[in-house]
Amino acid sequence: MSGAISGYLVFAWSGVLLFGLGLFGFIAHRHLLRRLLAFNIMGSGAFLVLVGLAQDGRGVDPVPHAMVITGIVVAVASTALALVVFRRWYRASGRTDLPEDT
Amino acid sequence: MIGLWSVPLLFALPLSLGILSLLVVPAWRPRLIFIGLPLLVAASLDVLAGLATIGPHVYRLGDWAAPLGINLVVDGLAVGMILMTTLVTSLCALYAWVYLRDHPTSTTFFWPLLWFLWAGMNGIWLAEEIFNLYVGLEVMGLAAVGMVALRATPQALAAAMRYLLAALLGSLAYLLGVALLYGAYGTLSMAGLQEVAANNATTQVALALIILGLLLKTALFPLHAWLPPAHGGALTPVSALLSALVIKASFYILLRFWLVLGPEITPEFTAQFLGVLGAGAVFYGGWMAWRQHHLKQLVAYSTVAQIGYLFLFFPLVTNTGPEAQRLAWDGTLMMLIAHALAKAALFLSAGNLILAVGSPQISHLVGISRFRPMSLFSFGLAGVSLMGLPPSGGFTAKWLLLHSAILSGQWWWLIVLFLGGLLSAAYIFKVFRMSFREGPQIDRSVTPPLTLDVTALILASAAILIGLTAHLPLHWLRLGSVFGVS
Numbered sequence: 001m002s003g004a005i006s007g008y009l010v011f012a013w014s015g016v017l018l019f020g021l022g023l024f025g026f027i028a029h030r031h032l033l034r035r036l037l038a039f040n041i042m043g044s045g046a047f048l049v050l051v052g053l054a055q056d057g058r059g060v061d062p063v064p065h066a067m068v069i070t071g072i073v074v075a076v077a078s079t080a081l082a083l084v085v086f087r088r089w090y091r092a093s094g095r096t097d098l099p100e101d102t
Numbered sequence: 103m104i105g106l107w108s109v110p111l112l113f114a115l116p117l118s119l120g121i122l123s124l125l126v127v128p129a130w131r132p133r134l135i136f137i138g139l140p141l142l143v144a145a146s147l148d149v150l151a152g153l154a155t156i157g158p159h160v161y162r163l164g165d166w167a168a169p170l171g172i173n174l175v176v177d178g179l180a181v182g183m184i185l186m187t188t189l190v191t192s193l194c195a196l197y198a199w200v201y202l203r204d205h206p207t208s209t210t211f212f213w214p215l216l217w218f219l220w221a222g223m224n225g226i227w228l229a230e231e232i233f234n235l236y237v238g239l240e241v242m243g244l245a246a247v248g249m250v251a252l253r254a255t256p257q258a259l260a261a262a263m264r265y266l267l268a269a270l271l272g273s274l275a276y277l278l279g280v281a282l283l284y285g286a287y288g289t290l291s292m293a294g295l296q297e298v299a300a301n302n303a304t305t306q307v308a309l310a311l312i313i314l315g316l317l318l319k320t321a322l323f324p325l326h327a328w329l330p331p332a333h334g335g336a337l338t339p340v341s342a343l344l345s346a347l348v349i350k351a352s353f354y355i356l357l358r359f360w361l362v363l364g365p366e367i368t369p370e371f372t373a374q375f376l377g378v379l380g381a382g383a384v385f386y387g388g389w390m391a392w393r394q395h396h397l398k399q400l401v402a403y404s405t406v407a408q409i410g411y412l413f414l415f416f417p418l419v420t421n422t423g424p425e426a427q428r429l430a431w432d433g434t435l436m437m438l439i440a441h442a443l444a445k446a447a448l449f450l451s452a453g454n455l456i457l458a459v460g461s462p463q464i465s466h467l468v469g470i471s472r473f474r475p476m477s478l479f480s481f482g483l484a485g486v487s488l489m490g491l492p493p494s495g496g497f498t499a500k501w502l503l504l505h506s507a508i509l510s511g512q513w514w515w516l517i518v519l520f521l522g523g524l525l526s527a528a529y530i531f532k533v534f535r536m537s538f539r540e541g542p543q544i545d546r547s548v549t550p551p552l553t554l555d556v557t558a559l560i561l562a563s564a565a566i567l568i569g570l571t572a573h574l575p576l577h578w579l580r581l582g583s584v585f586g587v588s
Contacts (some may be wrong), residue, residue, distance in 0.1 A: 012285065019278060022270055026271065032263065039270050046278045053285025064284065066170070067233050071277065074240045081244055082266055089259040098260055 011052025019045030030097040032086045036079060043075045108148035109161045109174055112184060112224040115141055120217030131213040132202070135195045138217070146188040150578075151182045159581025160230060171409050173291065177582025179435070182575060183354060185225040189564065190346050190446045191220055197450055197557040198339035207225025208252040208337060215252075218342065219245035226351045231290040232280050235355050236273065239319070243269040247349050249340040250332045261331035268318055272352070282308035296362040311370070312359060313376075319352035322376075322413060323383035326406045328357040330390075334402035338453030341398060345405045346446035350438055353412055357434075360416070361583060363584030370420055377417035382519040383410030393530060396462045397452045400529055404448070404488060407522065410443045414503055414515055417420040422510035429509065431585045432576045433502030437577065440487050440495025440565055447484035447561035451477050454554050455537075458547040464533060468541035476555045478537055483562035485530035487569070490523045497569040 018041055019038045025038030047068045090096060121130045127490040158177035164311045167173070188204035193214060202209040222242025229235045251262035284290055286304040297304055321329040333345045360368065387407025411434075454477040459466050470477055487494035500519050507515040565570065568575060 020276075026267075035267065039274070042274050043277075046274055046281055049278060049286065050281035053281060054288070061288075063170070063290070064281075067284075069393055070233075072236060072322055074237065074273075077244060078240070078266070082263070082270070082272060084420075085247070085263050087260055088251070088254065089256070090374060092254075092256040092259055095258075098264055 008052065008055045011055070012049050013052075015045045015048030015050075015052055017045070018042070020050060021045075031095055032082075032089075032098070035081050036086070039082075040075060047071055053099060065097065103517075106152040106161070106176075108145040108152070109176055109228065109360070110163055111145045112142070112228065113221045115145065116217040116221035120214045120221065122570065123214045123217060132199050132209065134213065134217075135199060139192050139195060142220070143188055143192060146184050149176060149184060150181055152176065153578070153581065160303055161228075169522065172234060174229075175230040175292075175582075178213075178579045179357070179583055180227045180353075181581075182435065183350075184224060184437065184578045186442050187223050187227070187347055187400070188227040190561065191216070191223075191343065191494070193557045193561055194339045194342050194346075194446060194450070197342070197554055198337075198554040200551045201337070201453070202340055205253075205337060207254070211248065212252055212337075214236075215245045215248045219348070223347060223351055226354065229290055229338060232283065232292065232295070233290050235358075236277055237275055239276070239352065239355070240503040242348060242351055243273065243319070246344055247343070250336045251335055252340065252482065253335070257335050258330070260507070261328075261335045263488035264291045264328045265332040266320075268325075272315040272318035275311045275318070275566065277315075279308040279311035279315065279555075281402060291363045292358060298403070299363055305363070309359070309363065309520070313356065316352045316356045317379075317560055320349050320356070320409060320412075321385050322379055322409055323405065324379070325408060326383065326387070326409075329406055330399055330402040333405060334396065334399040338398075338449060338456075341402070341453075342446040342449035345402065345449060346442040349405070349409065350442060353409075353438070357415075360419075364419070368416070368420065373416040373420035376413045380413030381463060381515070382520050383407060383413070384522040385410075385525070388522060388529065391529040391561065392525065395464055395531075397456060397464050397533065398449070398462060400464065400533070401448050401452050404526065404529060406447060407525065408437075408445065408488065411437050411499070412505070413440075413524065414507075414518065417512060417515065418503065418510055422506075422512075426506045426510040426533045428580075428585050429502050429506035431580070433499050433504075433506060435579045436495060436502060436568070436572060436576065439567055441498050443561050443565035443568065444484040444487035444494075444496060447480055447558050450489065450554070450558035450561065451480035451484065454550050455481065456556070456557060457550045460548060467533065467536040468539050470547060472539045472550075473547040476559065477550070478534075480555070480558040480562040481533065482530075483533075483549070483559075483566055485526075487562075487565040489526040489530060490519075492568050494566045496565070498569040498572045 022038045022042030024043055026035050029035050050064045050068055054061045118136055123134050161174040163172040177320055202212055219242055222238050224236055226352050229238055247262050247266045250265055282304055287298045318325045349352055384407050387403050391400050391403035403553035413432040415430055419427045456462050458474045459470055487496035490496040490500040504519055
């Protein structure tokens with residue numbers, strides 16, 4: 001029983017780990033591209049938790065899949081917007097990070 | 103019966119108009135508001151009429167059952183937010199229609215973003231499932247970031263980037279909380295969670311993530327650092343929309359969570375902690391507003407302060423009597439709506455004053471009272487509501503919160519209400535003192551178009567009027583909530 005539980009929970013725990021790693025990167029790094037990558041890793045972690053937690057012997061649950069697909073669309077859109085803003089910011093200021101003050 | 107046809111239109115219309123406005127030539131984009139605004143006003147009023155005739159109900163989109171179908175909840179709270187959004191957004195759109203003539207590069211994308219923002223907000227007000235709330239938050243958030251970046255100056259881009267990073271972090275924390283709740287209970291619906299959620303570690307971790315994410319998006323002190331540059335630096339109609347409405351959406355989600363999971367699951371400590379953060383916001387935001395030299399930065403810090411009052415809700419409803427809870431609910435919603443109206447009016451009239459003197463500096467307002475009395479009058483009316491002077495909406499809200507604090511024996515929140523009012527008076531009068539001073543700097547001013555002054559004045563008058571007729575909106579807002587039974 002415990003083996004079966006750890007079998008499906010392994011995805012959820014990996015998701016939590018990824019989310020934590022991403023969060024660390026998001027806070028620790030100043031380079032905006034790195035922070036954006038960290039955000040995407042956090043997102044993948046959250047999706048893995050979403051799918052992983054729902055696979056507990058209730059059979060295949062289509063709802064988390066639908067949610068993750070929506071989530072991926074949102075993540076792609078956010079990343080695209082962030083890249084556009086970042087490029088414009090880099091062109092205007094020559095900086096790859098945000099100024100600390102203001 | 104599945105409900106009223108106008109309910110789904112509230113977000114289907116702005117979404118279609120957003121796409122349509124991307125398809126037409128830029129010169130035609132502003133004109134779409136003359137199709138969109140009347141339709142959305144009509145749909146909002148129809149939803150209000152529906153609430154009055156058939157009462158609070160759930161609308162099933164396309165008649166599909168949850169969880170694959172989408173349920174929309176039409177209760178007093180949702181309809182109140184929809185009407186507030188329709189009023190503020192319509193007036194800001196009219197303002198922008200005139201204001202953006204001087205910003206031809208920004209106008210291209212302002213209009214599509216405005217419609218998407220509106221669709222996102224209405225989606226949030228109506229959503230019944232916690233994942234749909236996430237989607238609404240993202241649609242609204244991405245549109246809002248785009249609007250902050252419209253000015254395309256380095257400052258605006260940095261503010262937009264900072265805002266985007268904060269918004270993304272907040273959404274992901276929220277999403278992880280949703281994932282945990284779904285994993286634990288297998289339901290996404292608020293009503294479903296209310297039935298099955300238990301007070302255990304999973305629920306508490308999930309709620310902590312959700313609350314943290316939403317606090318970051320609401321910019322509650324000390325998570326407010328992204329707000330002043332984003333709200334203070336944006337184009338005037340954008341500042342008004344963001345400060346009046348967008349930050350309220352994440353607070354609204356928090357309220358919805360409290361309504362279904364709050365009283366049992368949010369511990370006393372969390373409630374007091376949120377109240378203390380709110381008090382910190384009132385003091386810090388008020389102090390920082392008073393210290394600003396740029397007019398719109400002052401107004402933006404005022405938002406940081408006013409958000410604080412909303413969070414007094416949590417200590418006032420946790421482990422207190424039913425009467426204190428009802429007063430706290432009424433006071434918080436009155437505060438939310440009065441702030442939306444007053445802050446939109448304050449930003450729009452601040453924009454008018456800036457247009458008139460051609461400078462964002464408060465010190466350059468010297469002598470402006472002789473030339474722009476109407477802009478200053480709107481600024482003052484909105485200021486009356488923010489300070490909480492009678493007979494404004496802000497006064498009614500503070501009065502209700504004050505009664506709730508006394509009834510629940512939590513006298514320390516009275517200090518926050520009083521000192522917060524004094525701080526608001528200090529920063530509002532700082533602007534007035536400058537504008538009534540006679541000085542050599544200015545002997546004439548630019549006259550902004552009449553539309554700009556009229557829209558600001560309507561919003562400011564609405565902030566006062568809602569205080570005079572508070573009974574009616576408060577009665578509607580209680581419909582369908584735990585407070586509407588009595």
